[in-house]
Amino acid sequence: MFDKVLVANRGEIAVRVMQACADLQIETVAIYSEADKHAGHVRYADDAYNIGPARAADSYLDHEAVLEAAEKANADAIHPGYGFLAENAEFARRVENTEGITWVGPTGDAMEQLGEKTKARTVMSEADVPIVPGTTDPVTDPEEVYEFADEHGYPIAIKAEGGGGGRGMKIVHAEDEIEDQLESAKREGDAYFDNDSVYLERYLENPRHVEVQIIADKHGNVRHLGERDCSLQRRHQKVIEEGPSPALSDELREQIGEAARRGVDAANYYNAGTVEFLVGEIPDRDPGEKLGPDADFYFLEVNTRVQVEHTVTEEITDIDIVKWQLRVAAGEELTFAQEDVDIDGHAMEFRINAENAAEDFTPATGGKLETYDPPGGLGVRIDDAVKQGDELVTDYDSMIAKLIVRGSDREECINRSKRALREYDIEGISTIIPFHRLMLADDAFLTGKHDTNYLDNDIATERISEAQEKWGSAAHANGGSEDVTEQELTVEVDGQRFQVTLEDPGIIVDGTQQPSSGGSSSTGGAATSGSNGDQTASLNGDQITAEMQGTILEVDVEEGDKVASGDVVCVLEAMKMENNIVAPTDGTVTHVAVSGGQSVDMGDTLVTLE
Structure with missing residues (x-):
């Protein structure tokens, strides 16, 4: 086993990896940018190195800086987490070719084969895994998109080779959008993944998003750990994930799991990975009806890394995926057979993003965690890297924590999640906790009949605004566009205790709103974001x-x-x-x-x- 692991990431996933290392008695090294010098993952690590400015390209994506930090720290392994360099085959190869340092992940060659989408489609097709109609070679010319549209029709997805989570994907609904969307997809692919290569797929408009967790070792053993349903998305970004899927029959579940295992095995892949599928939904199916073995499902992509939502699988299988990543990288063999994988209960993950859902999920542009008091109790898990008093770092992404809840079945999981979200106390920034509470009272979600477009196309936006107003502070409900001073008081009426919040909207001085307590003024309006970004x-x-x-x-x-x-x-x-x-x-x-x-x-x- 390794002596010291450098975690080439930040935030909650860096802390998650460090916790697994601590369980295995491995020392850890953090890297951080100027923006993250006081971040939680830096506090947690045994050692830490500054690798550059806030801009990711100059720090977390800088191959030389990361490797230099690993060598200075005498680390004998690098774990990339997810995002940043996690699916960068070039960097993986550089680590593999660096004496004394092991890459905790699949080989660069396997990453390229399955992580780059056109190559993955070829591998899966040869392994008899159903794939969506699309190209297997990169697309560079708009004329190729026109020809694809003539054959397959609209809409079309233009997708970055190295993309994921909706980033680097653009949807074309008509001919006049092709050139702009092609350039935009290439630009995002280059900016986020250092790869401007793109490919085409026929875009399925109302599917479910189901993914299968894989773990494989260097000895030829491949196991799938069941599926997760990630259909609740906004603009292709997952917000709630759960496992097992509430929509699949056992027969369909087995078909999809075996297809994933078959495809990964054919690629000679090892370490953790996720095989994602689109499953055809039946809009008018009864709430208790499951999608049967005749339902259509198509390979979407392979994520050649640990996923944000790996926690869901860990909760229902009692298998520590991150520890197994480290063990596999160290050459150990899996100690459990496929039939030993037991799915027990139900779990959900709620992404706690610093966003205002009532304003089209607009990310916070700053703020301080004046109060941070996460929930606890049986079946409740928090993955985070923040503490009360931390300033919000807005240079990277908006997720500040993950709430994972487990129950003996989906009903208990939902009820426990309602309790946990109610107890999650965050003040100082807007979060999407009010949105999550709304979803746990939403008929489409409760019956498991939502698809990937439900949030973007079907849910009434006024319901989200009402939830933000009901469960978010007044200052957050309006996006922070006015200064509202709040004071919490405890009062008793006839011996009964009440918590009361007094809001002071301020007074107008020389045409400018000022809090009556004498706080600073706000002269600029908050930006608004439409559904097109x-x-x-x-x-x-x-x-x-x-x-x-x-x-x-x-x-x-x-x-x-x-x-x-x-x-x-x-x-x-x-x-x-x-x-x-x-x-x-x-x-x-x-x-x-x-x-x-x-x-x-x-x-x-x-x-x-x-």
Whole structure:
């Protein structure tokens, strides 16, 4: 077994890996950017090294910096977690070729074969795993997309080879969208995964998203650990995952599990991985009816790493996936047979994101965890890397924690989840806890009949706003656009104790809202984000400014250009998503203050209009 493992990641997954290492009596090394110097994973590790500026490309994605830190620390293994370099075959090979350091994951060759989507489709097809109609070679020319549309129709998914979680995927609904969406998918693939290669698939509009957890060793043993249902998504980002799927019959469950195992075995793959499938939903099926063995299911992709939602599988199998990643990397053989894998009970994972669901899941642009008091008790697990008083780091993604709940069956799991979410006390930033509480009272989710488009297309947005107003603080419900001072009091009426929150909306001084307690004023409005990801920048005089920290991916205007209200002036990457910065009024561009690849902070001037 290893002596010291460097965890090439941050946040809760870094802490999760470090905990597994501690269980195995392995020392740990953290790496961190300037933005993360006070982060939880740095506090947890035995040793820590600064590897560069906040921008991920200059720190967490810097191959040289990560390897240099590993060598300085005398680490004998590198675990990549998920995201960043976790599915980068080039980096995996570099680690494999570095004497004295072991890569905790599949080989670079296996990662390339299954992690790059076109190659994975070829492998799966040869292993008799059903695949969605699509290309097996990368697509570079819009003409190839036109031809694919002529054969298969719309909509079409243009997907980055190294993508995942909806990042690097663009949906084309009509011919006039092809060129823009192709360029956007390539740009995201290059920005997030250092790979601008893309491919095409026929886009299935109302499927379920079901994935199978795999663990395989270097001795030819491949096991699947059951499935997880990840159908509750917004803009292709998972928000609640559960296992086992509430929609599958046992016969279909076995078919999908064996297909996953067969495909991974054919690729000579080892370590942890997840095989994702799209399963055809029957819109009018009865609540108690399961999808049978005749239901359509198609291979989607392989994630050649540990997943965010691996926790669900751990809870219902009592198998520590991260520890097995380390054991497999060290050359150990799996000690359990496929028939030994026992699915016991039901589990759900709730992503605790710093977002306002009532404002189209807009990520928080800053804040402090003034209160952080997670729930506990039987069947409740918290994976996090934060503590009360921490400042929110907004340079990477919006997830601050994961709540995982287990019950003897789905009903008990849901009831326990309601209790845990009610007890989860976070103040200082908006989170999607109110949204999660809404979902646990939602008929489509409770009956297991939701599909991947339910949140984007079907749920009434006013219900989400009502949940935020009911279970989120008033300041968070309005997105923080006004200063609201709150004071909590304990009072007794006829001997009965009550907790009362007094809200002071402030007073107007010289036309500006001021909290009556004398706090600072708020002069800029919060940005709003539409379902297409457009970001409306604030206009201070003639300046369009950035409403969040990020990186400029593209500038679409030049000095002298005339723009109309709503025209895109540039594209800002923030929280791993592209945001179109649009002109809030008609005008002429008099100055462009940014260029592609430039990092910007909240409030920086992007474009000046006249």
